[in-house]
Amino acid sequence: MTLHQRPSLQDVPAYKQGKPAPAGASKLSSNESPHAPLPSVISSIQEGLANIHRYPSIAAPQLTAALSKQFSIDAEHVTLGAGSVEVAAQIIHAVAAEGDEVMYAWRSFEAYPSLVRIAGATPVEVPLDAESRHDLPAMLEAITDKTRLIFICNPNNPTGTVVEAHALDQFINAVPRNILVVVDEAYVHFDRSEVRADGIELFRKYPHVAVLHTFSKAYGLAGLRIGYAISPLEVANNLRKVAVPFGVSDLAQRAAVASLAAIDELAVRIEEVVAQRERMYEGLAQAGYPVVKSQANFVWVGAGADTVDLEAQLAAGGVVVRAFPGDGLRISSGTEEDVNRVLAALPAFASAEAATA
CATH class of the missing domain: 3.90.1150.10 (Aspartate Aminotransferase, domain 1)
Structure with a gap:
């Protein structure tokens, strides 16, 4: 007799890590x-090794306070996960139910399709334009009454292209306010364009914007797995509900705090x-x-x-x-x-x- 398994997972490819x-x-x-990692970051991690027999703080008060100060926002808007990819999964689970649609450009971050299908939602992939950029007009046209969530990876992975500030502002303004727009800024620290959109400013301006950041890239903490979302309060509260308890280790939290201090x-x-x-x-x-x-x-x-x-x-x-x-x-x-x-x-x-x- 074959064990019962979830049939929909047949359509979910396993994430493929970059080749060693x-x-x-x-x-x-x-x-x-x-x-x-910087010496100060390594030192902070070493100091925490003596306490790894204890569970980490789910609230991560030191880190959320540091991020709150950096972005001049209320700490309640900050939620954590094991890398921004895990926070993206939290957002999908918190916002989209079975049959709901989650939109993103394609090609974009390759985890998006799997995360959406795992949550039971329906992925909607809008092709990039001829210059490997987000086709925002086409994305607006693709919105239906089932659309619950739109990801904008900016800069985009894997093409590295950016959505210009004015264009992204116009796009978000045109998206119905009951649809969450997530600006995934995993690579924002490397953006030297003169037209860069600022996800945090868009979060402040619009009630239906969330922003994803990670410590994996610019901060060099890929192996510790820590990222965060800045989102509307009702979204942030639900992210805390769907997050894996104790999913962000104390060592990761310590390293993130030390990294912010060594910017x-x-x-x-x-x-x-x-x-x-x-x-x-x-x-x-x-x-x-x-x-x-x-x-x-x-x-x-x-x-x-x-x-x-x-x-x-x-x-x-x-x-x-x-x-x-x-x-x-x-x-x-x-x-x-x-x-x-x-x-x-x-x-x-x-x-x-x-x-x-």
Whole structure:
């Protein structure tokens, strides 16, 4: 006799982690920081090791107070999770029921489809425009009476494109107030565009906006799993109800607080990542690759049918990247040595289609 299992999970792909790198290779597959944690952060973690036999505080008062001060908001609007992806899952469970629709651009963060289906809701994917950006007019057209939630990944993962401030403001203003718009800003620290939308300001301006942030990328705490949402109070209260109890460890909370206190030191590291991103973009663009201008800590190569071949070429050159067969490659920004390897592994571009024409 076969064990009963939930039939709908047949349509849910398991999340695929970025490939590990063999010894000596550059792991540019997971958008991680190339830098180890700051000494002050490590010290704070070490101080907490003696108490790991105790449960962490669910309320995380030190961290929520620090975030409240940083953004000049009431701490009650701040909720935590094991990375922003887990907070995104909380939001879906809190807002959308079975049969409700959750909208996002595609291609965007690859966890969105699975998170929506796991919650029993219906994913609505709106294709990116010809420039790999959110097609906001098409997203407005796709709203129905079943739409409950819209994700705007800004900068977008994996393309690195941004929604301009004026356009996002107009979009949110046009979305009915009973639909929550979530501005996912996992990569906001790397955005150097002059048109950047500010999710926190949009949260202050509109009653139906929530913002997602993470400590995994710019803060270099991917291994500790901690992120947060800033959301309307009624949403925040429900996020606390659906969150896994004790889901954010005391060590993660300590590291986050210490990281917020060391933002000036981290800013130097962030600028290094941005500089290497720009160098990688320029090098690939000059070599003829279909690379997209990015405001995240990675670049997107819209390689299409050449994706698998280019992935293999990079692997042969000691670089592990994230490939989306048929669509493109996402290459994380790493150290100067990492970017040197990328540029050395990918000489002048000649597409497979052109070679067979």
